[in-house]
Structures are given as structure tokens and as C-alpha cells.
Amino acid sequence: MAERVQNFINGRWVDSRSGRTFISLNPAHADETVAVAPDSTMTDVDDAVKAARTALPAWSHMPAPRRGELLFKVAELLTRRKTALGKLVTREMGKVLPEALGDVQEAIDMAYYMAGEGRRLSGETVPSELPNKDAKSVRVPIGVFGCITPWNFPTAIPAWKLFPALVAGNTVVLKPAEETPACATKMVELLEEAGLPPGVVNLVHGFGKTGEALVNHPGVDGISFTGSAATGRRVEALAAAAHKACSTETGGKNVIIVMADADLDLAIDGALWGAFGTTGQRCTAASRIIVQAPAYDWFLARFTKAAGRLKLGDGLKSSTQMGPIVSKAQYQRVLDYIATGRKERATLLRGGRAYTKGECKQGYFIEPTIFTDVTPAMKIAREEIFGPVVCLFKVETLDEAIGLANDTVYGLSASIYTRDVNASARAERELDTGLVYINASTIGAEIQLPFGGTKATGSGPREAGGRGGALDLYTKWKVIYRDFSGTLQRAQIDKE
Numbered sequence: 001m002a003e004r005v006q007n008f009i010n011g012r013w014v015d016s017r018s019g020r021t022f023i024s025l026n027p028a029h030a031d032e033t034v035a036v037a038p039d040s041t042m043t044d045v046d047d048a049v050k051a052a053r054t055a056l057p058a059w060s061h062m063p064a065p066r067r068g069e070l071l072f073k074v075a076e077l078l079t080r081r082k083t084a085l086g087k088l089v090t091r092e093m094g095k096v097l098p099e100a101l102g103d104v105q106e107a108i109d110m111a112y113y114m115a116g117e118g119r120r121l122s123g124e125t126v127p128s129e130l131p132n133k134d135a136k137s138v139r140v141p142i143g144v145f146g147c148i149t150p151w152n153f154p155t156a157i158p159a160w161k162l163f164p165a166l167v168a169g170n171t172v173v174l175k176p177a178e179e180t181p182a183c184a185t186k187m188v189e190l191l192e193e194a195g196l197p198p199g200v201v202n203l204v205h206g207f208g209k210t211g212e213a214l215v216n217h218p219g220v221d222g223i224s225f226t227g228s229a230a231t232g233r234r235v236e237a238l239a240a241a242a243h244k245a246c247s248t249e250t251g252g253k254n255v256i257i258v259m260a261d262a263d264l265d266l267a268i269d270g271a272l273w274g275a276f277g278t279t280g281q282r283c284t285a286a287s288r289i290i291v292q293a294p295a296y297d298w299f300l301a302r303f304t305k306a307a308g309r310l311k312l313g314d315g316l317k318s319s320t321q322m323g324p325i326v327s328k329a330q331y332q333r334v335l336d337y338i339a340t341g342r343k344e345r346a347t348l349l350r351g352g353r354a355y356t357k358g359e360c361k362q363g364y365f366i367e368p369t370i371f372t373d374v375t376p377a378m379k380i381a382r383e384e385i386f387g388p389v390v391c392l393f394k395v396e397t398l399d400e401a402i403g404l405a406n407d408t409v410y411g412l413s414a415s416i417y418t419r420d421v422n423a424s425a426r427a428e429r430e431l432d433t434g435l436v437y438i439n440a441s442t443i444g445a446e447i448q449l450p451f452g453g454t455k456a457t458g459s460g461p462r463e464a465g466g467r468g469g470a471l472d473l474y475t476k477w478k479v480i481y482r483d484f485s486g487t488l489q490r491a492q493i494d495k496e
């Protein structure tokens with residue numbers, strides 16, 4: 001049964017003023033509509049931004065621990081609804097249920113973590129150089145934030161953005177991906193149920209033009225975007241031109257290095273999880289695997305065999321190991337990349353086709369695909385594919401592996417499998433990525449540490465927790481000097 005979802009503006013559920021709608025589908029059964037959602041216009045965005053601006057003074061003045069308490073409630077509601085929400089994630093986005101539950105768990109973890117920030121949000125007090133004067137720095141909210149989220153983590157990524165923004169005292173307008181409007185709506189329903197005041201969180205559904213209206217709106221002070229590299233560049237340019245705070249998290253061309261001395265069975269498990277987990281639709285997915293020569297043939301044979309055994313199907317079935325691609329457009333895009341790889345004369349070792357057997361004929365399934373004989377110049381070696389497609393490379397030395405790993409415009413996640421502590425230390429230092437894993441796959445970042453990458457992977461402060469994480473995006477520093485000497489004291493000048 002298709003669900004009718006709405007925008008949420010100033011505490012009320014409303015349709016778009018345009019009256020237009022769009023639908024989201026179940027990618028495992030594309031004849032099943034999951035939700036009908038409003039296709040929002042600039043006017044709807046304007047209504048949402050105005051509501052967020054109106055709500056800002058009271059929300060930003062509420063003691064941060066009280067804002068944190070509301071997030072604790074959100075965490076509890078999310079925990080209670082985890083199974084239902086997880087099933088919805090699988091239906092609307094396609095990932096297998098255990099991963100969908102992990103998606104919701106990541107949102108729960110972020111809610112608890114950021115709720116605790118309500119009692120920290122700390123700045124510094126430092127001594128003044130003058131008598132009878134004190135000095136401190138405090139974090140203050142940026143204002144109204146526009147948050148634009150992707151479909152691949154339809155509950156976790158809205159949580160990464162909304163929860164730190166809210167605990168820091170910002171108000172928010174969320175524009176979720178058009179592929180997953182029902183998941184975003186459930187998240188916002190939970191925030192409403194937890195008791196957030198009207199206007200503090202607003203939701204506008206729609207496509208790129210809705211997102212662009214949000215980025216361009218003069219009432220928006222900051223933008224947080226996760227999505228494609230091309231759109232990210234555009235968001236960065238628009239935000240910079242208007243002096244808005246901005247963080248983008250975009251593409252990756254993540255890599256696993258397998259040294260010959262590694263625990264190779266473990267490396268196979270990590271490679272399968274990194275390349276084909278979430279059907280390769282993670283920013284952190286491994287799309288390049290570099291194997292040292294003595295282990296190459298063994299690795300190739302085992303990896304190919306294991307990939308061939310993965311069971312494709314509806315993610316709600318417990319036997320399924322790999323779900324569909326999220327949409328027809330993405331499905332076509334991945335198939336086009338596979339065609340490009342063949343044209344570029346890489347060897348298609350396995351997979352490479354749409355999978356239409358049995359129950360999969362109505363869905364957007366693609367076989368786990370492995371290319372070898374890939375040169376670093378090929379498109380499939382350079383561009384983010386965002387599907388179950390992986391390129392294998394053979395190298396002789398660690399230097400060669402690190403050089404190849406860094407030969408990309410992106411820099412999100414990299415991993416090395418080795419038992420050699422010196423090799424792991426060199427990799428840790430020299431891999432130019434935001435995340436480095438030793439003896440673990442490229443995916444599975446934890447929320448209490450900053451998340452993001454180098455080079456074209458994005459710009460601005462990192463997402464998620466910890467020092468150097470999301471609070472640096474959602475707050476700005478204010479420094480306060482208080483002179484209680486009752487005299488004119490001239491810093492730097494009155495020193496004897």
C-alpha cells in the first residue's frame with residue numbers, strides 16, 4: 001500500500017502549494033509504489049525557511065541540556081521503532097534488512113551521542129593578559145541550516161545532520177533524496193513526537209531544484225550536503241558566493257590493499273563486504289582492490305568464486321545477501337559503467353549483467369561484477385560507480401600499492417590487510433584519505449569520530465562526532481572579553 005507523505009512546515013503536515021506529487025518505488029519490485037510525496041516549489045521552501053527563522057530565537061536560547069533531552073527522547077523512539085523503520089528502509093531503498101537495521105542503529109547512536117553534547121558543547125576559558133579581565137570562547141549556533149541528504153543511508157545521514165544541528169541550537173530545513181521520502185518523513189514524525197517546537201525542524205520533499213532553492217535562499221545560513229560530486233561542487237560554489245557555512249560529502253574511489261603476508265581469508269571477507277555490501281552503494285564502498293603479486297592468483301580465484309555465491313533478492317527475505325540498485329536511473333548508470341569498462345578493454349571476470357531470475361525480474365538487480373586488467377587511466381578505475389562493480393589490480397610492492405591507491409581525485413576511505421606492523425604504519429601515514437582501516441574493510445565508520453575525506457571527496461568541516469567533527473560545522477565561535485577593572489586597559493599597549 002502506497003503511503004501519502006507530506007511536507008512538515010511550522011509544525012504542520014502540508015502538501016506542496018503546487019499540488020504536484022512524485023512517487024518512490026520498491027527497487028526490488030519496481031511495480032510497488034512505496035510513497036507519494038509532494039514535489040515542492042520555491043514557495044514551499046520559502047515557507048519552510050520562514051518557519052525555521054521564526055523558531056530560531058527561542059530554540060537557540062533554550063538551554064542546550066534541554067535540547068539534548070529532546071534528542072534522548074528521539075533516541076528512545078527510534079529504538080522502539082527500529083524494526084518498522086528498518087523494514088521501510090529496505091522497502092524504499094533496497095538494502096538487506098540487517099543493513100537497514102544498521103542504518104537505523106547509526107541514527108540511534110547519533111541521537112544518544114549528540115544528546116550528550118547538550119551538556120558539553122564546551123568552549124575555552126583562558127587567562128587574560130590584563131588584570132581584572134576574563135576571556136572565554138563559546139560555541140554559538142550558525143542559524144538556519146539547509147540539510148540535503150542522499151538515499152543510500154535514508155535514516156542515518158539525516159540523523160548525522162539534524163541531531164548535531166539541533167543540539168547546537170540551529171533550526172533546520174531538510175530536503176531528503178527523492179528516492180526515499182517515506183524514510184525521511186518517519187524520521188521527522190519521530191522528532192515531532194519527541195516534542196520539538198514547531199518550526200525547529202521542517203521538511204520539504206522534492207528534486208534537485210527544491211534543493212537548489214534551499215541552498216540559494218537568503219534566509220538560510222548554512223548548508224550540509226551529501227550526494228554526488230557534481231552536485232556537491234555546485235552547492236559549494238553557491239554557498240561560497242553567499243558566504244554561507246557549508247560542508248559537502250561527495251564521492252569516493254575507495255581502495256583495499258591486500259599484502260601477500262595478510263590473513264587472506266580475512267581479506268576476502270573484507271573485500272566482499274566492502275565491494276558488494278549495500279550493493280556497492282556506500283560512499284565508503286571498495287571499488288578498487290590492489291593485491292600484491294604472490295597472493296594475486298589465489299585471491300582472484302577465491303574472490304570471484306565467493307562473489308558468484310552471493311544470493312540476490314528482496315532484502316526483506318532472510319536468505320538475501322545483496323539487494324537491488326536503488327532506482328532505474330542508477331541501475332542504468334551502473335550498467336553504462338560496465339559497458340564502458342568492456343569498451344576500455346578491461347577483462348570482465350564475472351558478472352556484468354542485469355540479474356532477472358525469478359523474483360528479481362521486477363527489480364533493479366545487477367550481478368556482482370569484477371574487472372581485471374584495469375589500467376589506472378580507465379574510467380572504471382577513476383570514477384565513482386556506486387554499484388556492485390570492483391576493479392582488481394596487481395602490484396609488486398607496498399610503494400606501488402600506496403601510489404596507485406592515492407592516484408585518484410577522491411580521498412574518503414582506504415584499507416590495508418597486512419600482518420607487517422611496519423607496512424601498516426606506512427600505509428596509515430601515506431594513504432591520503434579521511435578514513436584508513438587496518439585489517440578491516442573500507443566501510444563501517446563509527447559515529448563518535450569525524451567522517452569525511454580529502455581532495456574531491458568534499459569540503460568544509462567533517463560530519464559526525466568527536467573533536468573536529470560536526471559541531472565545527474553547526475556552530476561558530478564567539479569570543480567574550482569581560483573587563484571588570486573599571487579602567488581603560490589597552491591590550492598589548494599597557495604592558496610595562
Ligand code: UN1
Nearest residue numbers: 153282283284443444445
Ligand atoms: C555513506 O555511504 O554515505 O562507514 C555513509 C560507513 C557507514 C556510513 C556510510 N557508517 O560505511
